[in-house]
Amino acid sequence: AFWIKKMFNLSKVGHGGTLDPKVSGVLPIGLENATKLMTYITKAGKEYICVMETHEKVDLSIVKKIAEEFKGTIYQRPPVRSSVKRRLRTRKVFDIEVLEGKDDKLFLLRISSEPGTYMRKICHDMGIILGTGAHMRELRRIRSGIFTESGLFTLQEVSEALYMWKNCKDETDLRKILLPMEIGLCGIPKIILDDNAVNAIAYGATANVPGIVAYQNFKKGDLVGLI
DSSP: OHHHHHHHTOSOEEESSOOOTTOEEOOOEEEGGGGGGHHHHTTSOEEEEEEEEESSOOOHHHHHHHHHTTSEEEEEOOOSSOSSOOOOEEEEEEEEEEEEEETTTEEEEEEEEOTTOOHHHHHHHHHHHHTSOEEEEEEEEEEETTEEGGGOOOHHHHHHHHHHHHHHOOOHHHHHHSOOGGGGGTTSOEEEEOHHHHHHHHTTOOOOGGGEEEEOOOOTTOOOEEO
């Protein structure tokens, strides 16, 4: 985010979830007014590809069996080197899959979870249950909310696109990189309002049934969009 802010000479830049040192992958960036949406984008689910190394050899089938126990709600205490208080908390793992193993010590995992879930801690805890010990060797975030690797751009590509716009008046590549900020909220459920109800709701009125045209499934506590 620091380099993007410097490149574009902006006053405000925000990001949709921290990437630890040596971790690569998808990091949504919000510019200027779009920084207001970063709070909601950081709450979106995330998906990772992770390399776990066990400290002793263990059969792939056993690792797959243990991984199943980490699906659903789990308890985690943040790692020692963490920016948050190390208190026990719950996190939800939507899916975890052991894709392959190598030499009975290296295992490739795909994990999707709610934000704030520590992949490093999952590897450590799996090692305890396996009885071998384990640690996270590599990690890459492949999805953050609706943003995936297919729409990922490197800092070098951003720099080149900005150069083409400034020096050659060619904004083609820059338009591929800079997206309307509304796209960041495409993944949340929506309530479609009747045109006559919009003004009243904008001034604080309750969204009652007569003013609702349609809605997508959601549950109590979910973030929803009114359109």
